[in-house]
Amino acid sequence: xxxxxxxxxxxxxxxxxxxxxxKYVDDIVLPGMLYAKCLRSPxxxxxxxxxxxxxxxRTPGVVGVLTAQDVPGQNIYGASGDQPVFNPDHIRxxxxxxxxxxxVDEDTCMxxxxxxxxxxxxxxPVFDMFEAMKPGAPIVRPGTTHNLHEYMPGMxxxxxxxxxxxxxxxxxxxxxxxxxxxTQQDHAPIxxxxxxxxxxxxxxxVIHTVSQCLYFHLSQLVRVFGxxxxxxxxxxxxxxxxxxxxxxxxxxxxxxxxxxxxRKPVKYRETRREDLRYSGKRGVFVMEYKTGxxxxxxxxxxxxxxxxxxxxxxxxxxxxxxKCGMFASGPYWIPNILVEAKTIYTxxxxxxxxxxxxxxxxxxxxxxxxxxxxxxxxxxxxxxxFINAWRDGDMGASRYIVRGAGALEAxxxxxxxxxxxxPAHLMAMSSRRR
Amino acid sequence: MKQQVLxxxxxxxxxxxxxxxxxTLLDVLRERLQITGxxxxxxxxxxxxxxxxxxxxxxxxxxxxxLTVEGRTVTTVEGLMVKGELDRxxxxxxxxxxxxxxxxxxxxxxVAKSLLAKNPNPSRDEIRSYMAGNLCRCGSYEEIIxxxxxxxxxxx
Numbered sequence: 001x002x003x004x005x006x007x008x009x010x011x012x013x014x015x016x017x018x019x020x021x022x023k024y025v026d027d028i029v030l031p032g033m034l035y036a037k038c039l040r041s042p043x044x045x046x047x048x049x050x051x052x053x054x055x056x057x058r059t060p061g062v063v064g065v066l067t068a069q070d071v072p073g074q075n076i077y078g079a080s081g082d083q084p085v086f087n088p089d090h091i092r093x094x095x096x097x098x099x100x101x102x103x104v105d106e107d108t109c110m111x112x113x114x115x116x117x118x119x120x121x122x123x124x125p126v127f128d129m130f131e132a133m134k135p136g137a138p139i140v141r142p143g144t145t146h147n148l149h150e151y152m153p154g155m156x157x158x159x160x161x162x163x164x165x166x167x168x169x170x171x172x173x174x175x176x177x178x179x180x181x182x183t184q185q186d187h188a189p190i191x192x193x194x195x196x197x198x199x200x201x202x203x204x205x206v207i208h209t210v211s212q213c214l215y216f217h218l219s220q221l222v223r224v225f226g227x228x229x230x231x232x233x234x235x236x237x238x239x240x241x242x243x244x245x246x247x248x249x250x251x252x253x254x255x256x257x258x259x260x261x262x263r264k265p266v267k268y269r270e271t272r273r274e275d276l277r278y279s280g281k282r283g284v285f286v287m288e289y290k291t292g293x294x295x296x297x298x299x300x301x302x303x304x305x306x307x308x309x310x311x312x313x314x315x316x317x318x319x320x321x322x323k324c325g326m327f328a329s330g331p332y333w334i335p336n337i338l339v340e341a342k343t344i345y346t347x348x349x350x351x352x353x354x355x356x357x358x359x360x361x362x363x364x365x366x367x368x369x370x371x372x373x374x375x376x377x378x379x380x381x382x383x384x385x386f387i388n389a390w391r392d393g394d395m396g397a398s399r400y401i402v403r404g405a406g407a408l409e410a411x412x413x414x415x416x417x418x419x420x421x422x423p424a425h426l427m428a429m430s431s432r433r434r
Numbered sequence: 435m436k437q438q439v440l441x442x443x444x445x446x447x448x449x450x451x452x453x454x455x456x457x458t459l460l461d462v463l464r465e466r467l468q469i470t471g472x473x474x475x476x477x478x479x480x481x482x483x484x485x486x487x488x489x490x491x492x493x494x495x496x497x498x499x500x501l502t503v504e505g506r507t508v509t510t511v512e513g514l515m516v517k518g519e520l521d522r523x524x525x526x527x528x529x530x531x532x533x534x535x536x537x538x539x540x541x542x543x544x545v546a547k548s549l550l551a552k553n554p555n556p557s558r559d560e561i562r563s564y565m566a567g568n569l570c571r572c573g574s575y576e577e578i579i580x581x582x583x584x585x586x587x588x589x590x
Contacts, residue, residue: 010529017536018524020471020511024537027470190475190483190537190571240473240537241571272476 013238024240025208026194030265033196034063036258037109037268039099039116040278041091044125044347045138048089048098052117056101059115061108063262066100066254070261073226077249079216080314083350085224085253090142091120092312093347095278102258102266125347129284129309132346140312140345149310149318149343158318160325160339160397165292168301168336172292176373180289180365184309185282187354191240192275195251197258198265206233207256212246224253225260232256244354247316248280283317283351284309285358287328287365292336297379297387299334306341306362311348318343320351320358326398328362330370331407332388333434337397385411386426391434405431442503444469445513453500460484460495463510471511471540475569482568485541486510492548494567511540514547522590523547526581534572541568546582555586 016022039053053065068075068088075084087096101112126138132147140147148156169175196208205227211217214236222229239246251268258266270279285308292301306325310317325339374381389407396402408431415422435454440462442449451466460477463469463486472495475483479497486495487509514521520528523546533539542565549556549564556564561579570578584590 008529008531011531014528014531014533014536015520017533017539018511018520018528018543019515020540022536023470024473026474027464029465029468029470188571189535190473190481190569191535192475239535240475241535243571272478272480 033265038097041096044094046120046122050119055115056112059112062103077220079316083313129344147345158341163336165301165336165338169292173295178289187243187245189241193250194269195255197255209236210239212242247353280350280352282354285361289369301336304339311350313350315350315352324358324362327359330366333394443507457500459498462500483541485544530581532577532581538570
């Protein structure tokens with residue numbers, strides 16, 4: 001096995017990629033295959049008062065329609081188990097799926113969708129998470145009284161604590177504050193979301209998926225379809241890029257429901273435009289830092305207030321908020337850390353996982369804070385980072401013991417590649433000892 | 435919509451297929467002929483994954499109306515192999531891992547093929563400039579450039 005380490009090996013499936021023979025899901029075309037397109041909410045927030053699909057259904061070439069009533073199991077999916085496949089009443093974000101039209105081709109689907117009569121009583125939405133936290137703000141989740149995620153009943157702040165920040169600030173020579181925001185970000189894989197579903201001769205539902213995590217999704221899909229797991233063949237493995245975006249179900253529920261209802265192969269795919277506008281994104285984070293530091297550069301306290309915009313549904317956000325908070329002090333030994341993190345609902349598209357899974361949000365803002373601290377101290381930013389970088393045996397915010405630390409070695413390499421000559425006392429430092 | 439017969443040379447063979455005037459070359463290749471090497475990424479001329487050669491010139495098949503290729507020659511990634519042998523570019527991309535998910539690869543190969551036909555020894559900047567319309571979200575650009583350079587240098 002070890003003979004392969006350090007060797008460049010051709011990919012086991014690489015011949016398929018370079019000859020164009022690898023079958024991605026959208027490359028599957030089956031005899032008699034139908035296509036689906038979804039009716040999406042044109043408003044950010046509102047209540048559906050009237051939905052008439054009869055004219056759409058009568059369009060030549062249309063096989064039928066799907067609404068919440070056509071879900072044999074529970075009309076619920078998503079990492080937090082709170083998203084309807086088809087929203088029957090309270091719209092929470094623009095582009096939310098309300099129904100689907102199934103037809104012989106996509107042009108026919110689009111033609112039929114134009115004939116849908118949809119009346120929504122529009123309500124005032126809230127897009128900014130700080131506005132959403134104010135008293136009297138529009139409520140994103142019907143039946144609740146506020147827009148904060150509850151980690152446990154009544155607990156809206158996730159606290160991560162190491163040492164005592166107040167004591168740390170008392171010891172500090174200088175306290176530096178900073179407020180930073182990272183933006184919403186789309187995964188933008190070149191392959192858009194797509195699914196092909198059909199019933200096999202044994203009456204099992206076969207789904208060709210672009211899922212990045214088959215078993216997460218299988219457990220959500222059995223609930224939607226009301227089928228035992230043994231009745232679903234969920235086939236994945238070849239995807240045209242995911243970057244965390246395909247940790248969420250985007251198409252399999254719609255294709256599967258259509259195949260179950262119409263008993264024909266069905267392809268459901270989103271256009272690039274639909275994907276960019278309506279699919280899950282990396283959510284917005286706002287990080288407020290208050291960092292205590294000694295004159296010699298040692299960090300002694302870090303108080304972080306973290307705000308994470310989850311959009312209209314929970315997605316993976318509660319988990320992402322925790323991960324961000326745990327690592328928002330960077331790879332640095334700080335004996336006193338307090339993170340107070342909130343996950344906030346707004347009328348935006350759902351925040352889901354994306355590369356680095358929110359860790360990089362907190363790490364990048366901490367690095368900006370480090371730059372600010374170095375400036376305030378009049379210290380070389382390399383020196384500040386070298387002094388504080390994790391050594392083996394240090395403790396992170398959630399009380400994990402650091403093993404195999406490598407920040408110092410990585411920085412030395414970065415300096416070398418950037419042509420920066422570091423002073424000898426920094427080059428002598430090692431992650432193995434302080 | 436009224437269908438018309440479209441005849442063209444696809445990967446060395448004449449094909450005739452019924453198409454409607456609004457169908458793109460990508461629609462016809464993928465949906466009617468099941469030539470699925472060219473990929474539908476953006477369907478909007480932005481990503482380059484659908485690139486094919488039309489009379490030797492790279493075009494975005496998603497922006498090319500099918501009926502405009504009447505009587506012309508279309509080459510897709512499926513037409514790159516000659517007598518069962520991989521094209522030099524295919525070999526270089528494969529051996530050097532010039533892709534991760536591989537979704538952009540069919541388009542990349544076709545543009546690279548056109549580049550080397552015009553300029554057998556392109557500089558790094560010339561490669562970057564010529565390939566600028568093809569996106570690789572995985573970020574395999576370095577390996578792609580190196581693979582093309584290796585072919586140009588006669589390593590394959």
